[in-house]
Amino acid sequence: MANKNVLIIGAGGVAQVVAHKVAQWAAEFGDLHIANRTQSKADAIVESLREKGHQMPFTSHALDAMDAGAVEALIRQVDAKIVINVGTAFINMTVLEGCIRAGAAYIDTAIHEDPAKVCETPPWYGNYEWKRREDVAAAGITAVLGAGFDPGxxxxxxxxxxxxxxxxxxxxxxxxxxxxxxxxxxxxxxxxxxxxxxxxxxxxxxxxxxxxxxxxxxxxxxxxxxxxxxxxxxxxxxxxxxxxxxxxxxxxxxxxxxxxxxxxxxxxxxxxxxxxxxxxxxxxxxxxxxxxxxxxxxxxxxxxxxxxxxxxxxxxxxxxxxxxxxxxxxxxxxxxxxxxxxxxxxSQGISYTAGVPPVAAAILIARGPWDVKQMANVEDLPARPFLELLGEMGLPTxxxxxxxxxxx
Amino acid sequence: MANKNVLIIGAGGVAQVVAHKVAQWAAEFGDLHIANRTQSKADAIVESLREKGHQMPFTSHALDAMDAGAVEALIRQVDAKIVINVGTAFINMTVLEGCIRAGAAYIDTAIHEDPAKVCETPPWYGNYEWKRREDVAAAGITAVLGAGFDPGxxxxxxxxxxxxxxxxxxxxxxxxxxxxxxxxxxxxxxxxxxxxxxxxxxxxxxxxxxxxxxxxxxxxxxxxxxxxxxxxxxxxxxxxxxxxxxxxxxxxxxxxxxxxxxxxxxxxxxxxxxxxxxxxxxxxxxxxxxxxxxxxxxxxxxxxxxxxxxxxxxxxxxxxxxxxxxxxxxxxxxxxxxxxxxxxxxSQGISYTAGVPPVAAAILIARGPWDVKQMANVEDLPARPFLELLGEMGLPTxxxxxxxxxxx
Missing domain, CATH: 3.30.360.10 (Dihydrodipicolinate Reductase; domain 2)
Known part of the structure; x- marks a missing residue:
């Protein structure tokens, strides 16, 4: 079976770390893609990978991730099997919807937020993500929520x-x-x-x-x-x-x-x-x-x-x-x-601690142990393989x- | 000769004081008018005058004071002889231009500012107001600059x-x-x-x-x-x-x-x-x-x-x-x-100290001693009649x- 293509969404400081870590661990994956509202920021990350001598840089894409249809179309176009969402917290639900429709695994690092609301009723996951649990299970995809450092x-x-x-x-x-x-x-x-x-x-x-x-x-x-x-x-x-x-x-x-x-x-x-x-x-x-x-x-x-x-x-x-x-x-x-x-x-340390874990999650999905075909928060998944892999990747416990x- | 009609431009806290003081001293003036971008704020001032029992409230007008032609037209329409400009500092030059064209006296309480510039080359008056000295003298109008408390x-x-x-x-x-x-x-x-x-x-x-x-x-x-x-x-x-x-x-x-x-x-x-x-x-x-x-x-x-x-x-x-x-x-x-x-x-005290002096200036123009038919800063004008009048008006020296x- 071919290695799984990866699509990163977002091009900020955390995305920079995710991209470098995916590139370092490229043998675990298939083709690498990075998409952002402003494509030039994705291009800058690709350029920084080239400067580090990575042989397998990402293909960049412009994407309005608030549009689930556009997310779905890009996933299908590049045949992504794993989507790492490290864009703004406002896009989680549309990116997840794109993954459900296109059958790709979904990983994020922070909870979904509505731009017009702050601090909704607890538990926060119950307002958005957990409402899609059945849909994720029915689609047979893995969705790992909050897989940064904290949460993650x-x-x-x-x-x-x-x-x-x-x-x-x-x-x-x-x-x-x-x-x-x-x-x-x-x-x-x-x-x-x-x-x-x-x-x-x-x-x-x-x-x-x-x-x-x-x-x-x-x-x-x-x-x-x-x-x-x-x-x-x-x-x-x-x-x-x-x-x-x-x-x-x-x-x-x-x-x-x-x-x-x-x-x-x-x-x-x-x-x-x-x-x-x-x-x-x-x-x-x-x-x-x-x-x-x-x-x-x-x-x-x-x-x-x-x-x-x-x-x-x-x-x-x-x-x-x-x-x-x-x-x-x-x-x-x-x-x-x-x-x-x-x-x-x-990148600085805050971005580093947030960006390495979703790549470890992606590797564990690609390898199998975390490919649970349902929605999960990190504590629902085996901890030791994740923490041991993070130790190899630069975040020892x-x-x-x-x-x-x-x-x- | 009929008493001089007054037009106040602006409807903020200082304009509130100016309006009340003009109303208190209404015997010195003719008809009273107040104009503001948002007319409802001028109406609120008129209402507050009625609440104080003033018999001679202002007629309110909507005015874009950044438009010299609109200022000129309103001055002519209401036959204003004295304009008290207590709007934003960005409108001085257009209001002054309207006064020059329509032949009305002009009073303001703060220097002209360009919204896009902060702190221009000194002396600040040299950048805008003083460039119109000859035009003011040629028009035969009185223009008193900076007649609030400080300046004033x-x-x-x-x-x-x-x-x-x-x-x-x-x-x-x-x-x-x-x-x-x-x-x-x-x-x-x-x-x-x-x-x-x-x-x-x-x-x-x-x-x-x-x-x-x-x-x-x-x-x-x-x-x-x-x-x-x-x-x-x-x-x-x-x-x-x-x-x-x-x-x-x-x-x-x-x-x-x-x-x-x-x-x-x-x-x-x-x-x-x-x-x-x-x-x-x-x-x-x-x-x-x-x-x-x-x-x-x-x-x-x-x-x-x-x-x-x-x-x-x-x-x-x-x-x-x-x-x-x-x-x-x-x-x-x-x-x-x-x-x-x-x-x-x-109004609070800061607005009070800023709003009473331009009314004293208007009275001195109406009465004559300050009707100098040229542009003047306050220190160019006789101080004692101004300060004595201010004493009567609530700001003793x-x-x-x-x-x-x-x-x-």
Whole structure:
């Protein structure tokens, strides 16, 4: 059987990493394609692959991924068997629909969002993706949701904890610390529109068997993590809480994101003034404008941060529970380095940690173990093959428990 | 001779004050008219006059004041003899042109600005207004520039110092402190677009017989003023420096604006991110948007601050020089109260201090002493009748010198 053709949708910082990783692991796949609304951005990624000496660059395509028919047509045209969707979060449902119609496997790294809504009713996956479960199963395709780092790898960490460390899990605290520095006055590490949308709505956490609601920056806690040391992280809303809470109903599931005071100040000013609103305002001249889109436009392109980015990220799951009747605690984590990421694939560490996992997922679909012919979140799939492959691909997993700090 | 008909252009917070003051002093004028791009805002002002029991409300008109022909036509239609321009700073030249063509007196309160330019070469008046001096004289009309509080009353304070306190003036430091509180998280006291444009460009001051350039918030100084006490004010660019420096060539002329840390923080975030830019940016979706106009839209309407505004403003000129060969120093100032302003005319104190002076100027034109049939800045005109009339109208002038603190 011929190797499976791959189609990447999107051409931002994460797509750059995905493309380089797919190219590095090209032997696992068939033909390589990359499509984006603005084709020249896809071309720039192809060019960066050539500069790295990759023999098998991608064919680029212009694609309006908000048009399911256009997605379907491109999948059929290039005979793609695996679609890696790393475009904006607004295109998930149309890309998934294109995959269902054309019979291709689907992988994404973040939850679907409606441009006009922020922070919908939990669980977020229930508003869009999970409504297509039966259709995905009926089409006989595999759809892996949220296969970036967080969500994605941190979901696999929870599953690894379930499989190998615990009889019963009482709490899962996911902590995301970026201790790197980009040297700009202010920038977001990924699409500002998506970044800010994460923090303007209600912060949902799953505690005591129910959804709890907080405001952003309302609940902070100091963490002391490997490599990055003591850092303050804040209870935040995040995709993985909305799927892990379904599998681990009896556990508390929380997500903590690290922020410095400067970020919080800028965020607070923008939010208080109403500049992070996704709802259009009407200017005196009559023009209708979404303020958040203007903020996005004036901020640095996250991809442009890569050359100067220094320092490390630490993202992991602190899992508490019992084993053989005894209470125990495990921290499963990865440390990534911004400069190493840039040297390897031309992207900063945040894009790197988000972009490598969907390629590992694609490889596991191509090889078989994850080709489950249904819709799945990452914690529904075998964790060890995924984490071991990620170790080979540049994102090693470590664990700290009573026995010390070691590789899994 | 019949009393002179008045046409107010604009319907913001300052126009509200102008309309109420004209109505209070209606015996000085003929028919009253108010024109605005959005006529309903002019209607709201007329309604507020009726609520105060004024017998002679304004007739409202819709007017595109960027169209000199439309301005001329309206002036002719209503037979206006005095036009008080308190619309946006972008319309000065078209309104002035309309006045020249139709033979009406012209009064404004702020310098003309080109929407696409910030902080042009000094002196600012030389870029637009002063180029029309000959045309104004040829038309035989009176045009009083910058007749608000600052510029305006502070220019008259300088002239009063020249006339009554000094043989030689060495320095004029204008200090503007708003010690009031509007209770909002953040708001500007007048049109945010004009407010921010004042501070994003080069700060020009006239020192040592030449233009000096600084950045906003680069030079701060603590002042200890009557009523408002110790406050930090920052060297800022402002209209009056650009005319006073022409009359007082041998004096240093500086403008200082008081700011709290919160204002500076918000301003700094917006400016550093590029959100105060008057130059359009292109969104990912292709739409061209001027960031500053979006900021203006999301901020509170300055007029809406009035009901909750408390506290006082202190604005004055610290003048140093010599008299009879001895060094001397005078502080000429006004203190205004936000709540009193709201009670009287339904506007906050900043609008009040800006809106009363052009009405005093209109009365002095109607009565004769300021009907000079040429273009003039306020310091070119007799100061005492203006300041005495302002005292009667609600903006009393006080002076502090070696003899103490007293009314002029």
């Amino acid at each position: 790898v941190v979901n696999a960490y929870a599953r690894l904890a379930e499989d190998e460390y615990f009889d019963k899990i009482d709490s899962i605290d996911i902590v995301d610390i970026n201790a790197g520095s980009h040297g700009r006055w202010f920038a977001t590490n990924f699409d500002p529109e998506i970044n800010f949308r994460e923090f303007t709505g209600t912060v949902y956490s799953w505690q005591g068997g129910e959804w709890r609601e907080n405001r952003m920056f309302e609940v902070g806690r100091e963490w002391d993590l490997p490599v990055v040391g003591k850092r303050t992280a804040y209870l935040s809303g995040h995709d993985e809480v909305h799927s892990l809470s379904a599998r681990y109903k009896d556990a508390d599931v929380r997500f903590w994101m690290g922020f410095g005071e400067h970020y919080i100040n800028v965020f607070t000013v923008l939010q208080k003034l109403g500049l992070l609103s996704e709802q259009p305002v009407t200017l005196a001249e009559g023009q209708k404008v979404v303020p958040l889109k203007v903020v996005k436009t004036v901020l640095p392109d996250p991809a442009s941060l890569a050359p100067d980015y220094e320092g490390k990220t630490c993202i992991g799951d602190l899992v508490k529970g019992t084993r053989d009747g005894n209470p125990c605690e495990v921290f499963i984590y990865n440390v990534a380095d911004h400069k190493e990421a840039f040297t390897e694939v031309g 470590r664990v700290i428990d009573a026995s010390g700090d070691r590789s899994i | 009353v502070v220019n008259a304070y300088a002239r009063l110092a020249e006339d009554e306190y000094f043989d030689k003036i060495d320095s004029i430091d204008i200090v503007d402190i708003n010690a009031g509180s509007h209770g909002r998280w953040f708001a500007t006291n007048f049109d945010p677009e004009i407010n921010f444009r004042e501070f994003t460009g080069t700060v020009y001051s006239w020192q040592g017989g030449e233009w000096r350039e600084n950045r906003m918030f680069e030079v701060g100084r603590e002042w200890d003023l009557p009523v408002v006490g110790k406050r930090t004010a920052y060297l800022s660019g402002h209209d009056e420096v650009h005319s006073l420096s022409a009359r007082y060539k041998d004096a240093d002329v500086r403008f200082w604006m008081g700011f709290g840390e919160h204002y500076i923080n918000v301003f700094t975030v917006l400016q550093k991110l590029g959100l105060l830019s008057e130059q359009p940016v292109t969104l990912a979706e292709g739409q061209k948007v001027v960031p500053l106009k979006v900021v203006k839209t999301v901020l509170p309407d300055p007029a809406s601050l009035a009901p909750d505004y408390e506290g006082k403003t202190c604005i004055g000129d610290l003048v140093k020089g010599t008299r009879d060969g001895n060094p001397c120093e005078v502080f000429i100032y006004n203190v205004a109260d936000h709540k009193e302003a709201f009670t009287e005319v339904g 006080r002076v502090i010198d070696a003899s103490g603190d007293r009314s002029i």
